Amino acid sequence: MSKRIGMEIALAAAEAVALCRPDVVAAYPITPNTHIPEHLSDIVAEGRIDTDFICVESEHSALSACCGASGAGARAFTATSSQGLLYMAEIVPIASSMRLPIVMAIGNRALSGPINIWNDHSDIMSQRDSGWISLFAADGQETVDMMIQAFKIAEHRDVMLPVNINLDGFQLTHVVEPMLLPEQKEVDRFLPPYKPYAALHPDNAVSMGSLGMPDIFNEAMQAKDHALIRSKKVILEVWKEWEQLFGRKYEPIGAYRMNGAEVALLTLGSMGDTAEVAVDEMRSKGVKVGLLKLKLWRPFPTEELIKAVKGLTSLAVIDRAVSFGGANAPVAAEIKAALYDQKERPLITNYIIGLGGRDVVVDDFVKMVEKTIDARKKKPKEAYEIYGVRGS
Amino acid sequence: MEKAKKWPEKWQELNPGCMVLRPGSAREYHTGTWRSQRPIFDTNRCIKCGVCYIFCPEGCIHQGADGYFSADLDYCKGCGICAHECWPGAITMVEEG
Amino acid sequence: MNTVANFDLYAPRLADKEEYFSAGHRACSGCGEALAIRLMCKALGEDTVIVNATGCMEVVSVVYPTTAWNLPWIHVAFPNSASVGAGVEAALKVLRRKGKIADRRIKTVCIGGDGGTFDIGFQALSGAMERGHDLLYVCFDNEAYMNTGIQRSGATPMGASTTTNPAGAASQGKNEWKKNIAEIIASHNVPYVATACHSYPIDFMNKVRKAREIEGPSYIHCLSVCPTGWRVQTEESIKAGRLAVETGVFPLYEIENGKYTMSLMPEKLRPVEDYLKIQGRFRHLTPDYIQRIQKRVNLEYSKLLDKVENLHSWDELEG
Numbered sequence: 001m002s003k004r005i006g007m008e009i010a011l012a013a014a015e016a017v018a019l020c021r022p023d024v025v026a027a028y029p030i031t032p033n034t035h036i037p038e039h040l041s042d043i044v045a046e047g048r049i050d051t052d053f054i055c056v057e058s059e060h061s062a063l064s065a066c067c068g069a070s071g072a073g074a075r076a077f078t079a080t081s082s083q084g085l086l087y088m089a090e091i092v093p094i095a096s097s098m099r100l101p102i103v104m105a106i107g108n109r110a111l112s113g114p115i116n117i118w119n120d121h122s123d124i125m126s127q128r129d130s131g132w133i134s135l136f137a138a139d140g141q142e143t144v145d146m147m148i149q150a151f152k153i154a155e156h157r158d159v160m161l162p163v164n165i166n167l168d169g170f171q172l173t174h175v176v177e178p179m180l181l182p183e184q185k186e187v188d189r190f191l192p193p194y195k196p197y198a199a200l201h202p203d204n205a206v207s208m209g210s211l212g213m214p215d216i217f218n219e220a221m222q223a224k225d226h227a228l229i230r231s232k233k234v235i236l237e238v239w240k241e242w243e244q245l246f247g248r249k250y251e252p253i254g255a256y257r258m259n260g261a262e263v264a265l266l267t268l269g270s271m272g273d274t275a276e277v278a279v280d281e282m283r284s285k286g287v288k289v290g291l292l293k294l295k296l297w298r299p300f301p302t303e304e305l306i307k308a309v310k311g312l313t314s315l316a317v318i319d320r321a322v323s324f325g326g327a328n329a330p331v332a333a334e335i336k337a338a339l340y341d342q343k344e345r346p347l348i349t350n351y352i353i354g355l356g357g358r359d360v361v362v363d364d365f366v367k368m369v370e371k372t373i374d375a376r377k378k379k380p381k382e383a384y385e386i387y388g389v390r391g392s
Numbered sequence: 393m394e395k396a397k398k399w400p401e402k403w404q405e406l407n408p409g410c411m412v413l414r415p416g417s418a419r420e421y422h423t424g425t426w427r428s429q430r431p432i433f434d435t436n437r438c439i440k441c442g443v444c445y446i447f448c449p450e451g452c453i454h455q456g457a458d459g460y461f462s463a464d465l466d467y468c469k470g471c472g473i474c475a476h477e478c479w480p481g482a483i484t485m486v487e488e489g
Numbered sequence: 490m491n492t493v494a495n496f497d498l499y500a501p502r503l504a505d506k507e508e509y510f511s512a513g514h515r516a517c518s519g520c521g522e523a524l525a526i527r528l529m530c531k532a533l534g535e536d537t538v539i540v541n542a543t544g545c546m547e548v549v550s551v552v553y554p555t556t557a558w559n560l561p562w563i564h565v566a567f568p569n570s571a572s573v574g575a576g577v578e579a580a581l582k583v584l585r586r587k588g589k590i591a592d593r594r595i596k597t598v599c600i601g602g603d604g605g606t607f608d609i610g611f612q613a614l615s616g617a618m619e620r621g622h623d624l625l626y627v628c629f630d631n632e633a634y635m636n637t638g639i640q641r642s643g644a645t646p647m648g649a650s651t652t653t654n655p656a657g658a659a660s661q662g663k664n665e666w667k668k669n670i671a672e673i674i675a676s677h678n679v680p681y682v683a684t685a686c687h688s689y690p691i692d693f694m695n696k697v698r699k700a701r702e703i704e705g706p707s708y709i710h711c712l713s714v715c716p717t718g719w720r721v722q723t724e725e726s727i728k729a730g731r732l733a734v735e736t737g738v739f740p741l742y743e744i745e746n747g748k749y750t751m752s753l754m755p756e757k758l759r760p761v762e763d764y765l766k767i768q769g770r771f772r773h774l775t776p777d778y779i780q781r782i783q784k785r786v787n788l789e790y791s792k793l794l795d796k797v798e799n800l801h802s803w804d805e806l807e808g
Contacts, residue, residue: 023583026576050587052579057616061572064565064613068540068576071563074584076576090566098565099409160408193589198411200538200561200577201590207412207556209541209564211548219403220410220553226403399554410553418513418550418557426518442501446690447727449524450512455502467512471519471716472724479498485724 002180002246009140010173012181013105013165014039016147018049019187023074023194026054026065030084031117032169033107037079059084063091063102070100071208073199075151078102081169082109082123089127095162096131097224098208101154101194102162104132105147108269108320109169110356118357119169121268121320124297125330131224133163133231134297138254138272140177142295143167145248148182152191153238159231160197166297168270170357182246190245232299252301253308254293257283261290263314263372264346268294268331271318271353271360278365289369294331302338309339312346316372318365319352322386329384349375350384364388396420419467423450427470429485435460437482444474444483500691505531507559514557515549519723521714521730522546522629525687526600529627529711530560532697536595538563538577542570542605545636546629568609571617571626574599578622596701597624603644604634607668618677618706625700625707628670631715639718643668646738648782649770651718656773666785674708675744681707682744683752687714688730692741692752699743712739720769732764737790748802749793761786 005012014036017025025044027037037053044053056062059080066076080088085106095102110116111123124134133153137143143165150163167173182190198206212220232252239250254272257279258264265275272293282289292308292315294301309315319329328336332350339345349372354360368387371380385392394413397405407413438460445453445461452467453474463474475483509530516523526546530537541547541564550557551564565573578597584590599617601610606628614626633651634640641651645663650656654663675682681703685693693711700707712733714726721729733739736759741752761783765771774782 023587024576024579026579050583052583054575054579054620056572056575057612057619061569061575061613061616064569064572065576065579067565068563068573068578069580070576071573072538072577072580072584073590074576074580076580091569094565097409098411197408198413200563202535202537202561202595203591205415205559205561207415207551207558207562207564208409209547210410210412210551210553210556212410212553215400216406216410216553219401219406222403223406223408227408397554401554407554412551412554412556414554415556415559416508416511417555418552419511420555421513421515423513423515441498442504443498446501446504446528447524449516449520449527449726450514451508451510451527452512464512469518471726472722473519473524473726476724477727 002182002186004178005181006176006178008035008174008176009143009167010035010107011039012140012179013143013147013167014043015181016144017077018043019182019184020148020151020191021049021075022051022077024052024054024066024069024076025078026056026062026069026076027078028056028059028062028080028084030059030081032109032173033079033081033105035173036105036107059087060091063088063095066102067091067095067098067100070102071200073194073196073201075194076102077104079105079107081107083112085123085127086111092127092130092132099160099227100162101160103150103154104162104164106164106166107169107173108166116356119171120355120357122322124164124166125321128298128330131161131228132298133161133228133235135163135165136268136295136297137165137167137172138270138293140172140175140179141248143172144179144181145242145250148187148191149238149242153231153235155194156234157197159227159234161227161231166269171270186245190241228299232301235296250295252296252304254295255308256291256293258290258292258308260288261312262288263316263369264290264292264309264312265316265318265365265369266292266294266331266335267318268297269320271320274360274362275365278362278369281362282366282369287369300334300338305335305338306342309346314349314372314376315346316349316351316368318368319350320354322352322355327383332384347376349380351387352384353387355386422466424466424468427468427488429470429472429487430465430468431463431474431483432486433460433462434482437480439480441479443477443479447473447477449473504694505534507531509559510550511557511559513555515552516545517717519716519726521687521726522631523549525629525693525711525713528687528690528694529697532694533596533598533701535560536593538581538595538597540570540574540577540597540599542601542610543567544602544605546600546602548636567605569613570599570601570605570610572613574624575617575620575622578624599624599626601628602635603628603630603632603642607643607670615677618674618679618708621705623704625709627709627711629711629713631713631718633718635715635718647785648774648778650773651770661774661778671708671710671744679706679708680746684710684739684741686712686730686734686739686741688727689734689741689753696743718770721767725767729767732759732767735759736761736764737786738764740790740793742793742797746803747800749797749800751797758790
């Protein structure tokens, strides 16, 4: 029977990871995700799990240690944010190329310059093409659920890819919410012990991390791409099983009040919850608006997106990162690319909000929807705008 | 141990993560084609000490059943270390013809 | 004839016949590092996992779809041999404790070149040594970033010409002394630190075997001659290593629980010029500069002998 808990989401995330019985955790502190490894080390110190917690001396070493541990057949976990993610960025594509099922929690935080410890998505957007499965949690319950789902997805023999779970720094990590935490035996039934495809052990010697000459590199990249694309099938299966066991439904793109919607917002992460309130407000005023909450970022759910936007006249894509000098912000660029070949596609507006932790309120969403509706008559000059910038 | 697949492999045939599941398979690559000189072992002088065997970077010098050492020419790169280190001077390097 | 104390003529025949590092690897002809790795594996035996940093050895040994290794092996990136090794060591420990793998000790051995140890990999090494993992780190020091084409590293000796500090009309090559990594690692309170060279194969293998038995961190620094980078005749690879030791440029010693012991004490050190003149990378040196090097070698050797004579082991100090 799941237990109802009220705690900081970061601590709940750690509790969820502990339920998965990780063998090795290697993490380096960085605000705002620090509470995740801290609480895990508390759990280890209390003897509640039999895990080796390596207090590594940098994030680069954190992911490296996870690669070594996963290579040796252990279930490995790490957590980081922003600059930490960039410091381990050298290893990020290697982890997916080597098909190591590492799970990483990312407390999304702005990339430096100027240094800023608060929430936006610039850190994960920089790792878009790394070959990891990427999930976005919108609240505490999704965080807890996705942490546990991630291990099962990653370790599945048809997947064998690392997974990152994105939770907004401070907006989620430091917020206290009521959540249902599954029971240990429920998780044990859902998630069996890790059985690696190959492990570093003298009884069956393998060499991992070879040199790939040009004559096979293209094939290796095709294989990696295919593995990520193919993983969607497993993700959907795992989500179906989760719904059967726990009654909570997960889809690549969640729909909120999309029935009869003419205009819609598309969000990732916790801002979706604020957008829901805005949608309710506008619906009560008769605006035919709905909300799409993207949960699966990689592999990108093109099929589900095409279905979700059918019938929409316009779509406001809400980004939380800038692609400097790009044609659009990251999510909108992805959406536009996915919809390009469709004969009928909505008019897309792109707003970037909440950079570096700037507060995003219900009224912002209302205004963005109004601007999007106006855009049907008068196309905006720019393809994207950083919403609410003083002086513009 | 996995069997060697036909090279070059198709993308579907690649081992996950480009892992190599065949230990010691480098032996399929005959580095002996590199050399420009080759060691000749004189059994009259050889004292069967094994110094040539221990100093060969390829590990291609083996002791035969008769106790004398000789190089596996499939792998010998002709570096000349064995000839240089041989105490009784039982090894000489000759140019590959 | 080679007059080397400590070298048993027939000892090579006692070495493990198994070639854990098989022929067919793509190392240069006469590569000292390849020889050193081959010897190290013989001393380690089968119950070993090798963690390799990017460098010559990684690139020549595992070219998909083949591998020269008859041992489990992992390579991830350049700066992280020690941190990947830390993860492997932790995993093997936990899995053995949980009964998921056989109940026998498997040693994690991290290897890296001087680049991956002195410079880019230094942080990970320092962290791993400080955390006390049960791992052996062996640095195969060929005194420059050889795999990328002979660039200067923190291990490059003074006076050597490399592609990033070449000798020319306005320069005599690297002007700084070699970083003393063995001392730095010993300061991490590591119970066993040793220097070795493939030209003294039995000594090297004995040290590897000793380090393997340590339950905790250990470090071996193996000088590896690179005929390509040092501009030495391929057949003189072993001789160059021998001269490095006989001239006192690279003394062989062990630091066990703080006690320094020389592995080899030549009665009289040969002049450093004997070592420098067979290498093309020192060909540009003036007699004055060689004198400077000789003075510094003498100083460093005296510093070491001073430690050998005066420092006590931790057990002696405690009791």
